[in-house]
Amino acid sequence: MFKPQLKIPATYIRGGTSKGVFLNLTDLPEAAQIPGKARDEILLRVIGSPDPYGKHTDGMGGATSSTSKTVILAKSTQADHDVDYLFGQVAIDKPFIDWSGNCGNLTAAVGAFAIANGLVDPSRVVDNGITTVRIWQANIHKTIIAHVPMSNGEVQETGDFELDGVTFPAAEVKVEFLDPADGEGAMFPTGNLVDTLDVPEVGQFEATFINAGIPTIFLNASELGYQGTELQDDINNDESALAKFETIRAYGALKMGLITDIEQAKTRQHTPKIAFVSPATDYITSSGKAITADKIDLSVRALSMGKLHHAMMGTAAVAIGAAAAIPGTLVNKAAGGQKTESVTFGHPSGTLKVGAEAVNIDNQWRVTKAIMSRSARVLMEGTVRVPQV
Incomplete structure (x- = not known):
């Protein structure tokens, strides 16, 4: 007897020149709310990996590095931050998710998701203008600031900002990466510029x-x-x-x-x-x-x-x-x-x-x-x- 499918709340978002599946940590099954095999197995299946055909026909992935991505967000555990952002790069033809780094393109969508899903304190959200979202990048332990445009209390997504690599214009999101040297060591790990x-x-x-x-x-x-x-x-x-x-x-x-x-x-x-x-x-x-x-x-x-x-x-x-x-x-x-x-x-x-x-x-x-x-x-x-x- 086969079990019915799980139904997990999710949002499919384009951020920069990438797109991925965004999930709220608390919406995942309990076993997948912590790092490990259960989480990876669910996210691999969401994307449709591993796919020996390289097409992601049976999943949400797009069979490229830019479209084989997952994001898990939660209210921040860090002081003076709004949201914790964890990124998983899903391999296409292997049963593997790489958690070793960030996705800068999808970072542009983190603030908007956080606002729309109640992860940002309402007192920090403006009705019109720019809402500043303080992001804790959990993969590399760094702070990112997203400046998200708002209109009538909602995130404004449409606009005339053009980004090469993206077909249609949209609203501009300015992103600041603070002290961006990767968390694994010195900015120049060998001590040399060349x-x-x-x-x-x-x-x-x-x-x-x-x-x-x-x-x-x-x-x-x-x-x-x-x-x-x-x-x-x-x-x-x-x-x-x-x-x-x-x-x-x-x-x-x-x-x-x-x-x-x-x-x-x-x-x-x-x-x-x-x-x-x-x-x-x-x-x-x-x-x-x-x-x-x-x-x-x-x-x-x-x-x-x-x-x-x-x-x-x-x-x-x-x-x-x-x-x-x-x-x-x-x-x-x-x-x-x-x-x-x-x-x-x-x-x-x-x-x-x-x-x-x-x-x-x-x-x-x-x-x-x-x-x-x-x-x-x-x-x-x-x-x-x-x-x-």
Whole structure:
């Protein structure tokens, strides 16, 4: 006798250039309200993973790293915060959820969900204007501030803010990542702005390793044989290139101290990210839009979960802003080598501006804040059904 499906309240939301299933912690079955096997099994089934066909036909996932995401929110357990935000990156073809990092894009939707679902004290919510939501990012133990537009007591989702990588305009949500160095250690884990990364049977590469927003490995496009203007098909249809990137990422993770054995990289797919940079140059985006070099400071391409991202991960954008603000990093050099508080970079879908405040104290760089604008929109709300195991 087969058991009936569980019905769990859920909201399907686009945040930035990602989308995912948002859940209130208290709506989950009791066994899934704590980390562990029960929680992972439910969320895997919600998304439709593992799927050997790579389609997520039997789940809410979209079979890409940008759309295979889950979020659990709860009233904050931290002083002076409104909501605790936990992000799970769901593998597509493996029974695995990576809890090691944040999703910057979905962060843009956290404040709106928290307000709409009563997780923010009503006294802090304005009827018209901007409500400030103080988010505790539980994966990396950092504070994020979301500035959520309100109209007549409700979150305003519609507007004229355009975000490259998102088809339709929406309301602008400004997001501040405070002290964004990743919780796992120093912002520059090797102590250097640029290192030489030796990758057996692949080669040697200059690299900037940074923990800001999310642990990220920055490489020069030219050393990899690329122009820095590549689109998804240029990378994702090349299995040898993807294997090369994954090998570099694994040895970079080892160098950053994120893993102690190279094999551990297989079970830590979400972090670190790997990206390559190049000086500003003209290129054509995936939608056919022409980007001229005078409109950007540099070009960046980044991989997520083993594939070139169609735009840019929000957390990687924080890393880009942080690295660009510090003279001597590969990102800063690609942007012209000047100290700057903001950069506009080109990605496969268009451009994005990100700002960062960096200070040097006792010869140690610290980024106090990174800022960018995204948008978010509820796509569907109700209950998600999950077969009981």
